[in-house]
Amino acid sequence: MAATRNPLPRRRHAAGLAALGLLLALAAASCPLRAAAARVALVPLSSDSHIAAFTALSTELEKHGGHEIVMVVSNEMLDAARAAADARSPGNRHAYITYPLRFDLFADDMARIAKANFILSMFYGYRILAAMMESVVGNADLLSQITAASPDLIVGDAVGAYGHSLSSRTGIPAVEFDVGTSSGMLHSGVYGGQLNPAYVPAPGTFYPSTGMTLPQRCANTASMVAAKVLNYAHSKWGPIAALARRHNLSRPGLGPSRPLLLLVNFDFALEPARPVAPNTHYLGPLMPRPAAPLPEDLRAWLEGGGDGAASEAASGAGARGEKGRPAKPLPVVYVSFGASFLAPDSVMRPLAAAISALAGRARFLVRAREQEAAALLAALDASPGGRPAAAGLLVVPRVPQNDVLGHPSVAAFVTQGGYLSVQEAAYHGVPIVGVPLTLGQGELVQHAADHGRGAVVRKEALAAGDAAPLIAALEEVVVLRPEAYRRQAAITAQRLRAHPRSPGQRAADLVGYALAMPRAGSFLHTQGQDMRWFQVILADVLAAYAAAAIGGFFAARAALRALRGRGGGAARQGAAGSGGAERRKAGKRE
Structure with a gap:
């Protein structure tokens, strides 16, 4: 009698393969497709x-x-x-x-x-860009x-x-x-x-991004139109337009x-x-990332106290705090005006005054190029207090900015308001004191101020030699209300880090x-990009509506006059007819 083979293991094997295939298919379907490397x-x-x-x-x-x-x-x-x-x-x-x-x-x-x-900065900017x-x-x-x-x-x-x-x-x-x-x-x-x-502030207006008054909206509209007109003029007749014509672009x-x-x-x-x-x-923002370890000399400076006078002023007990504990290091203000443009000397003089005014309450780490550093140190040397001790001021040509802003000793960032600097400060939850120097930087620092994570100092005040606004802003952010500014900055940092994909x-x-x-x-481009500006803002449609309304008004007035004319003629005829009848009756009586 021939032996019979049990089919159950074969069926289980087939079922297992089918289940494995299904799992692989589901896994493949759940994984995002990646384009081929290019x-x-x-x-x-x-x-x-x-x-x-x-x-x-x-x-x-x-x-x-x-x-x-x-x-x-x-x-x-x-x-x-x-x-x-x-x-x-x-x-x-x-x-x-x-x-x-x-x-x-x-x-x-x-x-x-x-x-x-504002106008000249656009002109210079376009000329730089064209070159x-x-x-x-x-x-x-x-x-x-x-x-x-x-x-x-x-x-x-x-x-x-x-x-x-x-x-x-x-x-x-x-x-x-x-x-x-x-x-x-x-x-x-x-x-x-x-x-x-x-609701969007125009460049250079410094109007609040959380709501403008009617006068502000009127002025903002005029500023926006002026910026658009200047931008259009540059695109048609400026140096970039000449470049496009030269290369048939x-x-x-x-x-x-x-x-x-x-x-x-x-x-x-x-x-x-x-x-x-x-x-x-x-x-x-692509640039910010968790802070990496700093160079040892920079880390030691950030984590050290201020100079002797500063430590005593802060602790009240020289180099030791209450019950013999080391005094808490003074907060650090990091200063950098970016890598694209040189800060003018007129900004360095008020900065020197602010450094002197906050001596004993804050330390300053300043990233400055050679010309900027020379102007700052010269202004400090000429000030009544002179140049601070090395523990209270450090001027360097280059630092790893992202890592500095991620250090817990840094209490505020004095910045020109460039996009990359604002990103890194926000990512690490550091309040800013914005000193916008060029077009397009004021809007970001104003937005930070509107949301309680920064303050704005206008370039015009500094250029006039007035250090009071900068000193007041630093005292507010670093000395008087640091917790409030830190709290709002932390909210923004959380918003930046909350995205599920980097x-x-x-x-x-x-x-x-x-x-x-x-x-x-x-x-993906809108049709409006191919239309004339007056078509985009519906000026031609409004003109058509206005023409139709005006034409309708005159047509209605003419029709009304015509109706009144016919009505008046019939009334006159009726009056003339009744007058003739009366005269005939009067003649018969006579």
Whole structure:
């Protein structure tokens, strides 16, 4: 009799394989699809802050997307770009393409812009930008090198419209990356966003972002219109327009080469919320990250007390506090006016007065370039109190700003209000004292002040030699109400850290999306970007309504007059008829 095999184990095996297959399918379905790794060329403006932001983006794209990175930088910024990439991602595999940049062509404008008023700062800014753009889009050798590198996508600096221009000249698809300096003026003027003067303060007005009065809204509307007119005039007849005509480029935001996406290195926790177009994506701030250990000498200074007099004033018992405990170190005020522009000497003199006024209540860590440091130290030496002791003042040319702001001794940050500085302060919960020096910086520090995590000091007061506003702001934030400012700053820090996906992950997602549709066209751009300005604000529609209303009014008046005329004629005829009858009756009686 033949043996029979039990089919049960075979069935169990098949069922197990089916269950395993189902689990794998579910796991695959639950995992986000990642675009295939590609070669991505990143082209920032030749500026320390822009290089830093682009390096943060490039290392995140390499980490999360697995992309091959080609950085396009000027010869002068190559070492800085490599150092920034190595600091963020040791062992990165970035490749570099370099080009010559004539800094001497706009060095004078760089010095003037921090002292200029609103209109002149726009003029100098556009002239600087045009010189930088010419070095990239007008460099035939550089264009050949970029084309030979065969990138699948260009990520250009939105301020210089590098993605738009290079895509037009090379035929390579592009997206733009706004490091955060462009604000709503670029988004509304080029990318279809809205900048409503009813609730978004115009550049340079310093109106509150939490609600304006009627007079403020009237003035804000006029300021916004003036800014738009100046921006339009520059785009039509300024140096950038001349560059576009010279290289046969369409205006940014127009034409078939306009990038599919605008990626923004910022968060609406830090600026007034407003509508943006579908092509605009806020990634969140890429630059800030948990603080790394500081160099030993800097860490020791931050964690030490003030000078002898300062320690005694703070503790009341020399170098020892109550019951023999060491006195608590004085709070540290970190000062930096950014890497893009030199702070004028007129700002350094009030700063020196503030350092002297707060001696014994705060210590100062000042990041200053050679010219700035010389002006500050000269002003301190000329002051009645003289230069503070080394424990109360440290002036250095360069520090790891993110890590300094993450140190618990830092109580406030005196900043010009640049986007990257505001991001790092907010991420680490450090209140700011904003001294905006150029166009586009006042809005951020005003927003911080509106939300209780900072104070604003106007450049005009400092330029006039008045140190009182700066001293009052520092006393308020550091001495009188530090807990209140820290509490509000901590709320903003929580908002920045609450996103489930990091800014780098979101950037990799969106770059993958752009890579998946290299020839998708500009379907995410609004129709308003292709319309004339008067069509966008419905001026032609309102004119049509007005013409119809006026025509209707005159037609109705003419009709009414005609009706009145016919009515009056019938009445006169009736009156004439009745008069004749009366006369006939009177004749018969006679």
